[in-house]
Amino acid sequence: MLxxxxxxxxxxxxxxxxxxxxALENLESLKKGLMPETKILAVIKANAYGHGAVQxxxxxxxxxxxxxxxxxTVEEALQLRRNNLHKPILILGYTFPDCYEKLVAEDIRPTIxxxxxxxxxxEEALRQGKKLKVHIKVDTGMSRIGIFPDxxxxxxxxxxxxxPGLEIEGIFTHFARADEKDKTSALEQFERFxxxxxxxxxxxxxxxxxxxxxNSAAIMELPETGLDLVRAGIALYGLxxxxxxxxxxTALHPLFSLYSHxxxxxxxxxxxxxxxxxxxxxxKKRRIATVPVGYGDGYPRGLSEKGEVLVRGKRAPILGRxxxxxxxxxxxxxxxxxxxxxxxxxxxxxxxxxxxxxxGTLSGRFNYELACDLGSRIPRVYL
Ligand SMILES: *Cc1c(COP(=O)(O)O)cnc(C)c1O
Numbered sequence: 001m002l003x004x005x006x007x008x009x010x011x012x013x014x015x016x017x018x019x020x021x022x023a024l025e026n027l028e029s030l031k032k033g034l035m036p037e038t039k040i041l042a043v044i045k046a047n048a049y050g051h052g053a054v055q056x057x058x059x060x061x062x063x064x065x066x067x068x069x070x071x072x073t074v075e076e077a078l079q080l081r082r083n084n085l086h087k088p089i090l091i092l093g094y095t096f097p098d099c100y101e102k103l104v105a106e107d108i109r110p111t112i113x114x115x116x117x118x119x120x121x122x123e124e125a126l127r128q129g130k131k132l133k134v135h136i137k138v139d140t141g142m143s144r145i146g147i148f149p150d151x152x153x154x155x156x157x158x159x160x161x162x163x164p165g166l167e168i169e170g171i172f173t174h175f176a177r178a179d180e181k182d183k184t185s186a187l188e189q190f191e192r193f194x195x196x197x198x199x200x201x202x203x204x205x206x207x208x209x210x211x212x213x214x215n216s217a218a219i220m221e222l223p224e225t226g227l228d229l230v231r232a233g234i235a236l237y238g239l240x241x242x243x244x245x246x247x248x249x250t251a252l253h254p255l256f257s258l259y260s261h262x263x264x265x266x267x268x269x270x271x272x273x274x275x276x277x278x279x280x281x282x283x284k285k286r287r288i289a290t291v292p293v294g295y296g297d298g299y300p301r302g303l304s305e306k307g308e309v310l311v312r313g314k315r316a317p318i319l320g321r322x323x324x325x326x327x328x329x330x331x332x333x334x335x336x337x338x339x340x341x342x343x344x345x346x347x348x349x350x351x352x353x354x355x356x357x358x359x360g361t362l363s364g365r366f367n368y369e370l371a372c373d374l375g376s377r378i379p380r381v382y383l
Contacts, residue, residue, distance in 0.1 A: 004259065004342060007381055014260045014293045016380045017347075018051050020059040022253040026238050029251045030216075031065065033223035034230065039065055041090065041212070043233035044080075045072035049371040050298075051237055051255055054083045055382050061085060067210075070231055074099040077108045090135055090170070092231075094145060100124040104132050109169065113137045113146045118160050125165030135170035135210070136160065140192040141185065142176045149196035158204055170210035170229070171197060179217035179242035186218060190225050217241040220250045239356055239367050254356065257347030258374065262311065264290040265331065265339050274328050275320030280305060286332045288319060291343050296324040298373035299345065302363030303327075311337045313350025346374075 008015045027040060048056040053071070057080055060066045068088030071077050074096075077089045090109040097120050103110060104124050112118050112134050125132040136157060139146030147153035160166055173193045178186040193213055200206040211227045216235035218225050234241050238254035265287060268274075272282045282288075291309060295301040304321040309329055316329040316337070331337040346354055360367035 007383070008259055009381070011379045011381065012261050014258070014297055014345075014378050016374060016378050017257045017259065017383060018055065018380055019253075019255050019257075019383045020055060021383070022238055022255045023056060023059060023236055024063075025251070025253050026236055026255075027060070027063070027066070027232065030219050030230075030232055030235055033250070034219065034226045037228075038226040039067035039229050041067050041070045041229055041231045042236060043070045043092075043215075043231050045070065045076060045092065045233075046372045047076075049234065049237050049239075049368065050374050051371070052380055052382065054079065054085070056236075057085045057087075058083070061087060067229055070233075074103055074108065078102060078106060081106045081108070088133075101128075104128050104130055107133070109133050109135055111135050111137045111145070111172075112160065112166075113139075113156075115156065115159065118156075118163060118166065122163035122165030130165070131167045132165055133167050133169035134160070135172055136168060136208075138171060138173040138193060138196060140173045140189040140196075142174050144174070146173065149192050153196065154199060154203065157200055157206065161204065161206060168206065168208055170212060171200075171208045172210075172212040172229075172231075175213065175215055175218055175225075178215060178222060179244060181244045183222055186222060186225070189213070190222070215241070217245065220245065234368055237371065239371065243357070243361075254347075256356065256371065256374075258345040258378070259347070260291050260293045260309075260343040260345060262289045262331075262337065262339055262341045262343055263292050265337065273320075275304075276323060277321060280320035286330055287335070287337070288328050289316065289331045289337060289339075289341075290326055290328055291345075292326050293345065294323045294325040294327060296375075297377050298370075298375035299327075300359065300363035300365055300370065300373070302365060303359065306362045307359060308354065310344035310347075310349035310352050310354060311341055313352055315352060316343075 044053040044056050047053045070090045095110045137146035147156045175186045210229045212229035214225045214230040219230045238252040267287050270284045274280045293299050301322045307318045308315045314334050319328045356367040360370050
C-alpha cells in the first residue's frame with residue numbers, strides 16, 4: 001500500500017496524483033474489443049485533459065499499437081516535439097497559416113478541409129523540399145469542421161491528390177452521439193463515412209491508409225467502427241464519455257486523484273452563517289473544517305452546498321459557497337477529524353470514492369470539462 005502523504009511530499013495545500021500505469025491498463029481494455037490490426041491514436045489535447053500531455057506521451061511512446069498522438073493546436077504539438085517525442089502527431093482542428101512553416105519542419109500532420117489551407121500547406125512543403133502527410137476531415141453530422149461526403153467533397157479530395165507537396169495519409173470523421181444508448185445516429189454517420197471512402201476508391205482509385213472515426217464511446221460500444229485507427233481520449237484517462245455508457249462492458253481505471261489537507265477546524269453555534277452570501281446557516285452546533293482549495297484551482301464553484309470530500313474515509317459535505325482559494329466542510333459527524341488531516345477531493349479513501357463523474361454531475365458541469373479545468377495552480381505528482 002502506497003503512503004499518500006509520502007507521495008504528496010511538500011505539496012500539502014493541494015496536489016494531484018496521476019497514475020500513469022492506469023493509462024496502460026485502460027488502453028489494454030480498449031484494445032480488447034478492436035481488431036488486432038487497428039492502431040490507437042492517443043488523444044492528449046488540452047494537456048491530456050489536464051493530466052499532463054508530455055508525461056502521458058512518454059508513457060505511451062514505446063507501445064507499438066499506439067500510432068501516435070492527437071492534439072488540438074500547433075503549440076501542443078510543438079511541446080511534444082520539444083520533449084523528444086517522435087511518434088506521428090495529428091492536429092485535430094484548424095491550423096492557422098502563420099504556423100505552417102513550423103508544422104512542416106516538425107512533420108506534424110494537419111487536418112485539412114479548406115482549399116486555401118491545402119494550397120498553402122502544399123506550397124510550404126515544397127519550399128522545404130518535403131511531402132507533408134495530411135488527414136482530411138469529413139463532416140458526417142457534427143457540422144463543426146470537414147468537407148461534405150458528397151460531390152463537392154470528392155472534388156476537394158481530387159484537388160488534394162494533385163497537390164505535389166501533400167500526401168493523403170488519413171481521412172476521418174467524428175461522431176456527435178456515440179456516447180448515447182441509441183446508436184442510430186452514430187451508425188448513420190459511419191455509413192455516410194464509409195460510403196464516401198468507398199466512392200474515393202471507386203472513382204478516384206484512392207485508398208487512404210488510415211481511415212478513422214471512433215472516439216472513446218465508439219471504441220467501447222461500436223467496435224465495428226474501428227477501421228485502421230481509433231482516437232482514444234477520455235477513456236484513456238479512465239473516465240466515462242457519458243452516463244449512458246455500459247460500465248460493465250469495459251474496465252476503466254481513473255488516473256487522477258486530488259488531495260488537500262484540513263487547515264482549520266472549529267466548532268460554531270447554531271445560527272452561524274458560513275462563507276460568502278451567508279447562504280448556509282448552521283441549524284445546530286457544528287464542527288466546521290476549512291480546505292485550502294477553490295475555484296482558482298479549477299475546483300468548481302458549482303459544488304457549493306452540493307459537493308463532498310473525504311476525510312478519514314468518510315464523506316464531509318461542503319457548507320456554503322466555494323471561494324476562490326478555500327471552502328468549508330462539515331465534520332460534525334467525523335469527530336476524529338482534525339487540522340492537518342488528509343482530504344480527498346477526487347479519489348478513494350478507505351471504502352469511499354469520489355469520482356470526476358460525480359463532481360461533474362453535481363456541479364452541473366461535465367467530467368471532460370472538470371478534468372481540463374483542474375488547472376495549472378495544482379502541482380502534479382506522477383506515479
Ligand atoms: C477530442 C476528440 C476525440 C476524443 O474524444 P473522447 O470522447 O475523449 O474519446 C476524438 N476525435 C476528435 C476529433 C476529438 O476532437
